[in-house]
Amino acid sequence: MTSLLNTALNALEQVVLEVTDAKSGTVKLLEGGSPWASDLFPQASAQQAFTINDDTPFLLDFLIDANTIWQQQDNAKLHSGLWTEITTNNTVLHLEAIAIKHEKRNILVISNQLENFKIQQQTKQLAREVLLSYDRLFLKNEYLHTRLLSILNQPSDQSNVLSTLAKVIENAEFAVLIASKDFTTSIENSAALSLFKHNDILKAQSARPIDILISLMKNQLPEYERILSTGSSWDGELCWILPPSTLKWLKIGLYPVKNKNNQVESWIIFANDISTIKHLTQRNELLAMQDMLTELPNRFAFWQTLEEHIATKQPFYLLYVDINDFRRHNEFYGHNEGDKLLVEISRRIRRMIKTTDFIARVGGDEFAIILSGVDSKVTCELAIKRIIESINKPFQTKKSELFSINVSIGVANYPNDAQSVEELMKFVDLSAYNGKKNKKNSVQFYSKSMKDASHDLIKIERELRQAIVNNEFELYLQPIIDVKTNCINKAEALIRWNHPEKGLIGPDDFIAIAEKSGLIIAMGEWVISRSCQIAKAINQLGYEIKISMNLSPSQVTDDNLFSHLRRCINDNKLNPGLLELEVTEGVLVDDYSVAEKLLSKVRMIGMSVSVDDFGTGYSSLSYLKKLPLDFLKIDRSFIKEIVTDDNDKAIVRAVIAMAHNLNLCVTAEGVETKEQLTFLVNNSCNSVQGYMLSRPIKFDHFITLLNEQKAIS
Amino acid sequence: MNKQQAVEKGGDALIQKKICLLGASSVGKTSLVKQFVEGIFSEKYLTTIGVKIDRKTLSIANEQINLLLWDMEGNDSYNVFQEKYLRGAAGYIIVVDQTRTSSLLEGIDIHTLARQVTDCPAILAINKSDLLATWHLDDSEYEAYQDLFDLQFLTSAKTGNNVEQMFSSLAELLLKREKNDLTT
Numbered sequence: 001m002t003s004l005l006n007t008a009l010n011a012l013e014q015v016v017l018e019v020t021d022a023k024s025g026t027v028k029l030l031e032g033g034s035p036w037a038s039d040l041f042p043q044a045s046a047q048q049a050f051t052i053n054d055d056t057p058f059l060l061d062f063l064i065d066a067n068t069i070w071q072q073q074d075n076a077k078l079h080s081g082l083w084t085e086i087t088t089n090n091t092v093l094h095l096e097a098i099a100i101k102h103e104k105r106n107i108l109v110i111s112n113q114l115e116n117f118k119i120q121q122q123t124k125q126l127a128r129e130v131l132l133s134y135d136r137l138f139l140k141n142e143y144l145h146t147r148l149l150s151i152l153n154q155p156s157d158q159s160n161v162l163s164t165l166a167k168v169i170e171n172a173e174f175a176v177l178i179a180s181k182d183f184t185t186s187i188e189n190s191a192a193l194s195l196f197k198h199n200d201i202l203k204a205q206s207a208r209p210i211d212i213l214i215s216l217m218k219n220q221l222p223e224y225e226r227i228l229s230t231g232s233s234w235d236g237e238l239c240w241i242l243p244p245s246t247l248k249w250l251k252i253g254l255y256p257v258k259n260k261n262n263q264v265e266s267w268i269i270f271a272n273d274i275s276t277i278k279h280l281t282q283r284n285e286l287l288a289m290q291d292m293l294t295e296l297p298n299r300f301a302f303w304q305t306l307e308e309h310i311a312t313k314q315p316f317y318l319l320y321v322d323i324n325d326f327r328r329h330n331e332f333y334g335h336n337e338g339d340k341l342l343v344e345i346s347r348r349i350r351r352m353i354k355t356t357d358f359i360a361r362v363g364g365d366e367f368a369i370i371l372s373g374v375d376s377k378v379t380c381e382l383a384i385k386r387i388i389e390s391i392n393k394p395f396q397t398k399k400s401e402l403f404s405i406n407v408s409i410g411v412a413n414y415p416n417d418a419q420s421v422e423e424l425m426k427f428v429d430l431s432a433y434n435g436k437k438n439k440k441n442s443v444q445f446y447s448k449s450m451k452d453a454s455h456d457l458i459k460i461e462r463e464l465r466q467a468i469v470n471n472e473f474e475l476y477l478q479p480i481i482d483v484k485t486n487c488i489n490k491a492e493a494l495i496r497w498n499h500p501e502k503g504l505i506g507p508d509d510f511i512a513i514a515e516k517s518g519l520i521i522a523m524g525e526w527v528i529s530r531s532c533q534i535a536k537a538i539n540q541l542g543y544e545i546k547i548s549m550n551l552s553p554s555q556v557t558d559d560n561l562f563s564h565l566r567r568c569i570n571d572n573k574l575n576p577g578l579l580e581l582e583v584t585e586g587v588l589v590d591d592y593s594v595a596e597k598l599l600s601k602v603r604m605i606g607m608s609v610s611v612d613d614f615g616t617g618y619s620s621l622s623y624l625k626k627l628p629l630d631f632l633k634i635d636r637s638f639i640k641e642i643v644t645d646d647n648d649k650a651i652v653r654a655v656i657a658m659a660h661n662l663n664l665c666v667t668a669e670g671v672e673t674k675e676q677l678t679f680l681v682n683n684s685c686n687s688v689q690g691y692m693l694s695r696p697i698k699f700d701h702f703i704t705l706l707n708e709q710k711a712i713s
Numbered sequence: 714m715n716k717q718q719a720v721e722k723g724g725d726a727l728i729q730k731k732i733c734l735l736g737a738s739s740v741g742k743t744s745l746v747k748q749f750v751e752g753i754f755s756e757k758y759l760t761t762i763g764v765k766i767d768r769k770t771l772s773i774a775n776e777q778i779n780l781l782l783w784d785m786e787g788n789d790s791y792n793v794f795q796e797k798y799l800r801g802a803a804g805y806i807i808v809v810d811q812t813r814t815s816s817l818l819e820g821i822d823i824h825t826l827a828r829q830v831t832d833c834p835a836i837l838a839i840n841k842s843d844l845l846a847t848w849h850l851d852d853s854e855y856e857a858y859q860d861l862f863d864l865q866f867l868t869s870a871k872t873g874n875n876v877e878q879m880f881s882s883l884a885e886l887l888l889k890r891e892k893n894d895l896t897t
Contacts, residue, residue, distance in 0.1 A: 336815060
């Protein structure tokens with residue numbers, strides 16, 4: 001029996017030792033006696049106790065952990081993990097130890113893990129080579145992308161930019177193309193020409209790299225139209241097959257270069273030949289279908305699974321989860337933290353879906369989920385609710401900083417919304433994109449009306465761009481009256497759009513779109529320029545009237561805002577004391593440090609600052625003390641019921657008292673009746689604004705009003 | 714048994730110290746050990762699985778010190794850092810690859826975790842000095858990282874540059890600490 005056991009253990013490449021004294025590490029060889037075991041323990045002989053010493057330091061160290069098992073009463077097992085030992089005979093052994101407590105006996109099994117070691121080494125070797133290649137690729141791309149963007153954004157003469165770009169990209173190790181917005185190549189490097197060179201002798205002239213790329217994107221990328229129409233960036237993999245001899249895997253980066261009006265002026269395109277990396281991964285089926293980082297199935301595995309699901313003709317819901325502002329997160333915390341976040345999100349989502357559902361990482365910050373067999377919208381919504389709840393919980397950086405993220409989820413149903421892989425992907429992508437720039441979590445179910453609305457939105461964006469170029473905007477002025485003097489001392493500049501077909505359009509119908517599309521920066525700059533001209537013109541007529549301008553959240557974080565402001569003031573030779581900036585509470589709280597810096601600078605040059613819509617947002621009083629402010633504007637919603645509602649009365653009185661304590665003046669917005677005005681005057685409000693006094697009016701009308709006021713006084 | 718204590722071997726007083734080599738995967742930990750112990754370098758990358766232990770005895774100021782070099786599998790998404798392997802270590806070397814910024818960040822993270830379990834001397838080995846550095850660190854960043862470690866070396870496992878010096882300096886530092894411990 002013993003001999004048979006010995007044979008079996010030798011075949012299993014194991015030796016069994018009984019621990020006779022756990023503290024000193026004294027053991028006795030029970031069974032097994034392969035030559036490698038004699039090499040490892042030359043001091044061991046049958047049934048003779050010996051002590052494990054620092055000839056085997058890893059094992060000696062493991063005994064400390066093993067002791068915790070051996071000292072307890074219950075049956076237990078502990079694995080040491082693999083280690084490599086070079087014996088005194090210079091034999092290389094790949095081993096693992098297992099400490100066992102079984103029926104009060106302390107056992108130590110040493111197992112020769114050569115085969116397991118080889119398998120692990122092969123798999124990890126491959127995985128790490130791929131990881132390393134991607135890491136290097138990513139670094140090179142990122143570095144060049146930043147450099148090219150900085151060159152393209154520099155205002156200098158065109159020929160100079162092109163020659164600088166040509167020099168920079170020629171040295172790149174991968175294909176780089178700079179193309180105009182309609183994809184006409186401006187520059188391409190030698191690497192691009194050689195990457196897309198093929199041996200097709202039948203064709204007299206090979207296709208240009210840009211044409212090949214566009215055709216690949218059109219055929220392999222359901223998101224292609226959306227990317228182009230929205231000027232988004234994309235990176236991912238494409239396969240270029242040109243029989244009989246060309247098969248290349250390409251890692252593509254497509255980045256828009258936008259002008260001030262947020263219009264795409266050109267495209268930067270990177271193409272890396274990753275065929276070797278692909279070849280490496282394809283040697284291992286798991287790696288070929290798996291995303292290396294999150295260990296989720298990758299885009300190709302997803303594609304396959306989606307096709308399989310469609311083939312079963314069973315209904316299901318497809319979700320597309322897109323992380324909002326992921327790039328910003330990456331820039332702020334670094335790419336390692338970005339990777340960590342992706343892994344954590346994938347884990348959280350995986351825990352929230354059923355085992356029969358399918359999740360894959362289909363893009364940089366995008367996950368796709370198939371809710372198998374779900375045909376009811378309510379069930380789908382429940383699943384989404386669980387996913388959002390799990391993502392809503394705070395995340396933690398390696399340095400234990402807490403942060404939270406938001407996602408946009410696009411949803412489409414098979415077979416109701418679409419019946420093909422391409423259409424389903426296109427629809428969920430579009431749905432997710434619709435909520436993408438929203439700072440909150442958003443869920444968009446695909447619908448025909450959403451598709452139409454999306455087209456409408458793109459149309460309005462286009463018209464807004466045109467409006468900036470055609471100078472279709474106009475500033476209206478709403479007078480603000482100083483309660484003490486009963487005279488106009490300020491005016492709020494309010495933008496209107498003179499649409500060539502639709503007529504006069506109020507800000508509510510286009511500011512949100514301008515904010516979402518980034519056009520608000522150009523529009524805001526126009527407002528500043530025009531306000532400065534107006535303030536100067538009024539001043540030249542002999543009036544000291546301050547013009548108050550509204551700042552949007554994006555403008556507050558725009559690095560160029562202050563320099564633009566200074567330039568406009570200088571150009572108009574304007575006293576900055578005749579200008580005021582209005583910011584909302586939300587901006588102050590969300591971007592406190594940025595807002596604080598900007599507001600300090602504008603006050604330093606003599607402008608004043610007011611908080612708009614006070615009371616509707618966070619109403620955090622701490623920022624009132626800390627920030628450089630001059631005025632609070634009480635929101636119209638409090639003024640509306642001020643005569644009848646005791647709560648509103650109390651709030652307005654409290655706000656005025658608090659503001660005065662902090663040396664801030666108060667303006668009441670939305671004053672429409674005499675009773676409201678009386679209340680405000682009696683409660684020491686400093687100034688008032690509203691339809692009762694004047695609606696927003698055109699510049700000429702405003703001047704007339706000032707002249708009339710002067711005539712009366 | 715306390716492995717940090719000097720042990721008697723073959724009649725000679727031999728001081729034995731455990732040194733751990735830590736860092737992201739593919740930074741060259743195994744190559745540094747191979748260069749130091751065997752004086753050879755191989756261009757072929759062969760990933761380490763688990764732990765591999767090598768030994769080398771150095772003679773420093775008439776004293777023999779035996780270094781037990783625990784070459785650890787690199788840390789990445791396939792293998793997380795395990796503090797337990799630092800148990801009994803007299804010192805550790807964080808190896809980073811100067812052609813990959815991410816390896817430096819990973820190295821600093823490992824160092825932070827290691828510092829939670831040991832205060833033994835720590836060395837930063839900026840490896841692959843034979844290749845062009847592709848990280849863009851300014852002087853203040855360099856200084857900030859330098860301050861975190863007892864010693865810092867720019868090494869090349871390929872050319873052997875600074876490899877011997879690094880291990881010898883660490884050995885000297887450990888001997889010095891050993892003497893201080895004995896006298897106090």
